[in-house]
Structure formats: structure tokens, C-alpha cells
Amino acid sequence: MTLLRIKNLSCRIGQVPILHDVGLSLEAGRIAGIIGESGCGKSMTAHAITRLLPPGSQANGTLLLDKTDILTASEAEMCALRGKTVSMIFQEPMTALNPVKTIGDQVAEAIMIHKDIPRSEAMAQTRATLDRVDIPADRFPLTRYPHEISGGQRQRVCIAMAIALRPKLLIADEPTTALDVTTQAGILNLLARLVREDGMGLLMISHDLAIMHGMADHIHIIQKGRVVENGPTRHLFRHMKHPCSRALLAAGTHRPDRKVKVCETPLLTVENVTRTYTLPRTGFRVKPGLFRAVDGVSFSIRKGESLGIVGESGCGKSTLARAILGLENTQAGEIRLGKEAVFTGKRPNRAVRRKMQVVFQDPYGSFNPRHKVARLVSEPFHLLDTHPADASDQVARALAAVGLTPEDADKYPHEFSGGQRQRIAIARALIIRPQLIILDEAVSALDISVRARILELLAHLSETHGLTYLFISHDLSVVRSITDRVLVMQLGKIVEEGPTEQIFDAPQHPYTRSLIAAAPQLPGNAT
Amino acid sequence: MPANVPVMLRYALLRLQSLVLSLFAASVVIFLTVEVVPGDPAVFMLGINAQEDTLAALRAELGLDQPPWQRYFSWAGGLLTGDLGTSYTYRTPVAEMVADRLRISLPLATYALVLGTLIAFPAGILAATRRGSAADTSVMGLTQCGIAIPNFWFAMLIILVFSINLRWFPAGGFPGWEDPFTAIKALTLPAIALALPQASILARVMRSALLDTLGEDYIRTARAKGLTRRQVLWRHALRNALIPVLTIIGLQFTFLIAGGIIIEQVFFLPGLGRLIFQAISQRDMIVVESVVMLLVFAVIVVNFAVDLAYAWIDPRLRTAR
Numbered sequence: 001m002t003l004l005r006i007k008n009l010s011c012r013i014g015q016v017p018i019l020h021d022v023g024l025s026l027e028a029g030r031i032a033g034i035i036g037e038s039g040c041g042k043s044m045t046a047h048a049i050t051r052l053l054p055p056g057s058q059a060n061g062t063l064l065l066d067k068t069d070i071l072t073a074s075e076a077e078m079c080a081l082r083g084k085t086v087s088m089i090f091q092e093p094m095t096a097l098n099p100v101k102t103i104g105d106q107v108a109e110a111i112m113i114h115k116d117i118p119r120s121e122a123m124a125q126t127r128a129t130l131d132r133v134d135i136p137a138d139r140f141p142l143t144r145y146p147h148e149i150s151g152g153q154r155q156r157v158c159i160a161m162a163i164a165l166r167p168k169l170l171i172a173d174e175p176t177t178a179l180d181v182t183t184q185a186g187i188l189n190l191l192a193r194l195v196r197e198d199g200m201g202l203l204m205i206s207h208d209l210a211i212m213h214g215m216a217d218h219i220h221i222i223q224k225g226r227v228v229e230n231g232p233t234r235h236l237f238r239h240m241k242h243p244c245s246r247a248l249l250a251a252g253t254h255r256p257d258r259k260v261k262v263c264e265t266p267l268l269t270v271e272n273v274t275r276t277y278t279l280p281r282t283g284f285r286v287k288p289g290l291f292r293a294v295d296g297v298s299f300s301i302r303k304g305e306s307l308g309i310v311g312e313s314g315c316g317k318s319t320l321a322r323a324i325l326g327l328e329n330t331q332a333g334e335i336r337l338g339k340e341a342v343f344t345g346k347r348p349n350r351a352v353r354r355k356m357q358v359v360f361q362d363p364y365g366s367f368n369p370r371h372k373v374a375r376l377v378s379e380p381f382h383l384l385d386t387h388p389a390d391a392s393d394q395v396a397r398a399l400a401a402v403g404l405t406p407e408d409a410d411k412y413p414h415e416f417s418g419g420q421r422q423r424i425a426i427a428r429a430l431i432i433r434p435q436l437i438i439l440d441e442a443v444s445a446l447d448i449s450v451r452a453r454i455l456e457l458l459a460h461l462s463e464t465h466g467l468t469y470l471f472i473s474h475d476l477s478v479v480r481s482i483t484d485r486v487l488v489m490q491l492g493k494i495v496e497e498g499p500t501e502q503i504f505d506a507p508q509h510p511y512t513r514s515l516i517a518a519a520p521q522l523p524g525n526a527t
Numbered sequence: 528m529p530a531n532v533p534v535m536l537r538y539a540l541l542r543l544q545s546l547v548l549s550l551f552a553a554s555v556v557i558f559l560t561v562e563v564v565p566g567d568p569a570v571f572m573l574g575i576n577a578q579e580d581t582l583a584a585l586r587a588e589l590g591l592d593q594p595p596w597q598r599y600f601s602w603a604g605g606l607l608t609g610d611l612g613t614s615y616t617y618r619t620p621v622a623e624m625v626a627d628r629l630r631i632s633l634p635l636a637t638y639a640l641v642l643g644t645l646i647a648f649p650a651g652i653l654a655a656t657r658r659g660s661a662a663d664t665s666v667m668g669l670t671q672c673g674i675a676i677p678n679f680w681f682a683m684l685i686i687l688v689f690s691i692n693l694r695w696f697p698a699g700g701f702p703g704w705e706d707p708f709t710a711i712k713a714l715t716l717p718a719i720a721l722a723l724p725q726a727s728i729l730a731r732v733m734r735s736a737l738l739d740t741l742g743e744d745y746i747r748t749a750r751a752k753g754l755t756r757r758q759v760l761w762r763h764a765l766r767n768a769l770i771p772v773l774t775i776i777g778l779q780f781t782f783l784i785a786g787g788i789i790i791e792q793v794f795f796l797p798g799l800g801r802l803i804f805q806a807i808s809q810r811d812m813i814v815v816e817s818v819v820m821l822l823v824f825a826v827i828v829v830n831f832a833v834d835l836a837y838a839w840i841d842p843r844l845r846t847a848r
Binding site for chain 2: 051052075079080081084088090092095096097098100101109110113145147161162259
């Protein structure tokens, strides 16, 4: 019997149409995937099923969940349904749990809201559910608070909350996007296991084709609020017809064409660099502990090379980037650009600083919203001794180089999309003609197609401007597509380094192997 | 939460350590500023034309001829035993004077704070849960007025209405605590006058804190579990919204203890605010010193209580320092 049947679902917020004639059906025990870029309406579809749409939205069409007509049910009926028949898990496990309540209380609440049972019994069921999602009692008593466990563990607690009452349908909205690759593999395995064991239907939403390829039985590709193509996963990947889906697939496997001219002289030399942080005191007279974020790291980048640093969150890769930029003082070792040290005495060396620039992850957060683009892009001029006379010409040239127009200089950052903002960030990095650009998760927040275009731009700029890149990311496929050489970092140390293809094809260190094994892969023969 | 008692206790002890250190530092600073800055209390008391030997005798009597560190220890020792010395002008024990005033100021501050909270919480919750509605607009408008209206003017207004026209409450003065009912009645109008601006500020803080919290991801999670809007508000949103609200309540309480001087004047209440005012104009430094120390003590103790409340609300703060 069909568990979920959606026909002609349309949805609007105020006067803005979001979904048009969406159709989808899901059987019990199966996994359906919805793929699309941000803003395409995939999350709206999920929220329409639980009727947790934002205020002012209106949905029309047919939405049948296990014989209940969702669109006409009363709010009380919906409350009885949510958590019991249909459950949801979300993208951001770090904020999805109430920080002031224990994990036990939060899972038990999901049970007690629907079942009239004593608290002790609810707690026993909570314990059993947490055991099912591999949150064992010895390490995770019910009295733990969310901040005491990691992101992956929090997502497991969220899953426990969602499956505690064995719902018929589970909706997972980008459940692993915020997680590291090995953690992601664990969560995906868990979800697949629960579907198998409980025979529930799983509706999975993601922008990542590779994940969907490994998980879903049936895939729906949504673009601009419409399902443009759908079909059984294998068939769909072999015979993609719609140009939008093909473009999506092409972007996911895109590798920019790079012509590399690597000189033998090293541009950046990092020697035995160590950065330690003092941990907060645990008692009044207890000596504070030390945390080695970067622990005796040495490497060098040759001029014209593109070097990748991969590792899971917290491995020290961003701290290392900050140290190279002179934003962090190091406790030991030396960082040199060319022949000059980044730090001279206690202060960063300005002469060196103007030869390197950085692009950060978040194109929304890294600009002052009250400055115009011209001012934002010309910021690095303060590293020069004199402000150039032709500053506005240089801004126009930098904007043109990243594919924007000189007229954009008079706009504010909120007038641009995420990809355009990242172009502005790259223009800002380019403007004083640096030799080295550090890209710290610079494309991680972008949609696949936007990401492909930015990577293409970076490859092009390295040729035209003679740039050297240090590319930091947790996303292995991105690093593979744009770097010549890779360093693998774990717990502040470099555990493996070598040419990119060699590392990915024949990883030596067990940690590298586990990272590469955990990364979802697209099929090689997909068209 | 029995499992957390050791953590909470540890946290409380740590905060207590810093409370004691703060009190010590504050007492040294207050002593230095009041005692070592120029200005001889003996000259103030006897006048500029006093004889040198009379002045010397008075200084000996007041203990002003001793070295500063000795004076500090006798003063600080006195503080610990409840002996605040003798007022230069009134020749009565400062402890008694302060205690007399506190009998009015402390209940008045508490009364105003309770009233303010009782008004602010429902108003803030109502405005936040019905954002953009008529209720929200009225709460925002009324609180704007509450902040804008000077409280002495509002005090005169309510005297006019409730004392002179309706004769429900006395217009001023304080009959003492012999009959608690009349005492509370006498404090009601001043408490309302003090509570109005505080309640307005608190309601707005409550509203914005609650709006922030209601937008959090875990609220969406709770709704997805099947909780109704009301259940989400009471079980998940309110406790998380309390942190900024408590900060404001703590600040307001310490302000109310001595900051109600204008309202005390309007209602002829012999409170702590008036005592400080008189003591400063008469250069009665020992009174000033003791009252300031007392206020600092109140601020530090209230902060301590607020810190403990933070930690009770938010487990993340129990381990952080």
C-alpha cells in the first residue's frame, strides 16, 4: 500500500509561488530521494507533509499520508500525527536539540507526548531507542546534555527522537550536510538500517547526488518548485534526460581544466609549526591544560602549485591557515613566504602579508553589510604603504576578472547571490596581486552548479594571475578536482602527503583510507 | 536533577570564591577613595574655625589618628561583625540607621520588582507569541510610554487618582511595620511608580528574547515531535529566553534598592536613597562608606544569585567560567 501520495501539490508563501504540481509517492520500507539546489522547494515539500510551513503559506493539491488527508486535517490531528506517524530530522544537529534539557528528557518527551505511560517506562523506552541508534548507556547516560556530545552523536539523538515511536514515515532534510565525511557515512548506514528493520518509508532530501545514489530507491529531481525528472535510482543515473538534471550531474563530477606551470622554488615554507591553546581552568588552583591545535607541522608549496589540506573538523586545518596569514601567533616553528618570515618578532610582517590573501567559507558573514562592494574589494589596499591613485580602476579590473561588472562596485553585498558574493570575496583577494591565496572551505557553502563555476574561475585565475593556492576543505571531491598535491591532517598532525591522484587512488595511512572509503561516490558510467 | 548536584555545587563554590574576592577588593577601593582623599571629617564636623586641640581630640575619638591600614582593619572587622561605626553627625550607630532605612527600601524594591515581573512576563509572552497582532502593537506602544514617562510625574499622577480622588491609598509617609497591611498599602503606590519603567523595559526584553528563542531550530524539532505551540512555549522556549531577562532583573533589583530616591522624596519615605543623599551633603563619610559598601555587597550578592540562576537554567554555563 502506498504510504505517502502527493499529487499536484502547489504551495505559495504570500503571493510568491514556491511549488508547482509536485507529485511523489512512497511505499513503506522504501527510500525516496528529493534532489535539488538551495531554494528549489525541496524543504518546503518536506514541511508541507508535516504541515510545518512558515507563517503565511498556503498549500493546495492532494497530500495523503497513510489515509490521512494532510491538507484538510485539523491542527490537533496534525499534532497527534507528528512524531508518531511522521517524523523529521533536520540539517543542523548542533542547534536541533534544546541546550537546556538532557538528551534523555528530549527523547522521552517524544514518547510521552503521544503515549500515556509513566515516566519510568518512557525512560526505559528512551534508553532502548538510544541503544538502537548506537548511543550506548555506558558512554551516554540519559542525563547528558547536548553540548556534552559531538555533532554526529547529536544527529543520532535527533534520529532517536524521530524513530522512538516507530513512525511509518521519516523525513530527513539534509541529515548529513553539516557533518564530517566519516560521521556522515555512519549516519547514512544507521538510516538505511532503520528503514530495513522497521519497514518505515524514508523521504530523504539532499543536494548531494553521490549520497542519493548510494541511498535512495527512487529519485525526484526538483528545480524551481517543479519535479523535472524522476525514476528508479539506477535507471535515472543511466538515462538522465532533462537538461537540468544532466547539468546537476555534470556539475557534481566537474573537474576544471587546469594547465599547471609549477616552478621548483618553494613559495611558502612551513617548518615545525606548533600552535597551542590554553584550556579553561577546571578548578581555582588547578594548572590549565594545553591543547595542541597544530602540532609540529612542516610542508612547503611551490610557486604555481595548488595544495590541498583535508581533514575532519577540529583537526587544526583552519588554525594552520590563520597561522600562515599571521593572524595567530605560533609557539614554535617558522613560516616563510619566499625568504621572508611571516612573523618578525611579535608582529606580523606587512611586506609578507600583502603577498597573500584569503577567501573564507561563508559568503554571507564575511562582508560588512553596510559597505559597498567598491569599499569591500579595496580593503586590502591598507596593506600597501600608499593608497593607489587608480584604486577605482583596479576595483573594476578585479571585478571583471571574477566575472562581475564594474557597475557592481556601487552595490551592497545583500544584492548578490551566494555565488556572486564568493566572487566578490575572490576579487577582494586578487586586488593587491598576491602570490598566494588561501581558500578556507571557500566553496563548501555553495550549491553544486555554483561551486563548479567558482572552481572553474579559480583554475582560470591561477593561469592568468600566476596564483598559488592553498585549498583547505573537508570535501574530498572538491580537493581532488582542483589540487596537485594533498596533505591529510589528523589531530593537528600531517599523517600523509603526496600527489593528489596518488593519495586518492592508493592511500597509505589508515586514516586517509577511512576518509576516502567514507566519501560517497557517483557512478563512473553515469551520463 | 540529582545527577547534576555535584557540578552545580562545584560551580556555586567557585562563584562563592570570586564573591569573597570581589567583596574584599571593593572594600579596599571604597576605603581608599573615602578615607585617603583630601577632606578631614573632623574639620567638616567642627567647622573651619575649630581649635587645633579640639580637632585632635575629635580625631582621636573617631580613630582618625591611626595609620590607614589599621583604620581599614577596624572598619572591615566592624563590617563583618555588623558594627558600622558611629555617624559623625547624628552620633548614632550607623548599623541602626541603615537597618531602619532598609526596612523600607528592601521591601519596596522587592515589591516593585515583583510587580514589574508580574506585568512584564505576561505582556512580553503575549507580544512574542502573537507577533504583529493588535496585542503585540499595544504592548509595544504601552511599554514605549512606560519608558518615556518620568516616574516622578507618573507618581504624582497616581497620587492624584488613587489617593486624592479615590482615597484608596495614602499619599505618602510610612506608618512602620506594626500593622503589615497598612505598611504594604503605604508602599503600593511607590512600588507601582518604580515598577512602571522597569516593567516596560523587562517586557520588551522578554518579547525579543522569546522571539529569538522561538526562531531556533530546536523549537522546530519540538514541533516535529508533535508538541502544540503552547507546549513548545512552556517546555522549550521560556527557559531558554530567561537568560537575558534574568540579567535585566538583577540589574533592576540593585538599582531599586537605592535608586528610588526621587520616588522616596515624592512619597515622603525615609528610605536608603534619602539617607545617602543626606549623608553626602553633610560629609558624614562613615555613613557614606557603610552604605556604599552595603550597596556593593548587594550588587555582588545579586550577581552571585543571578550567576547561580544562569547555571541552573543553562547546563552549558555550569562548567564554563
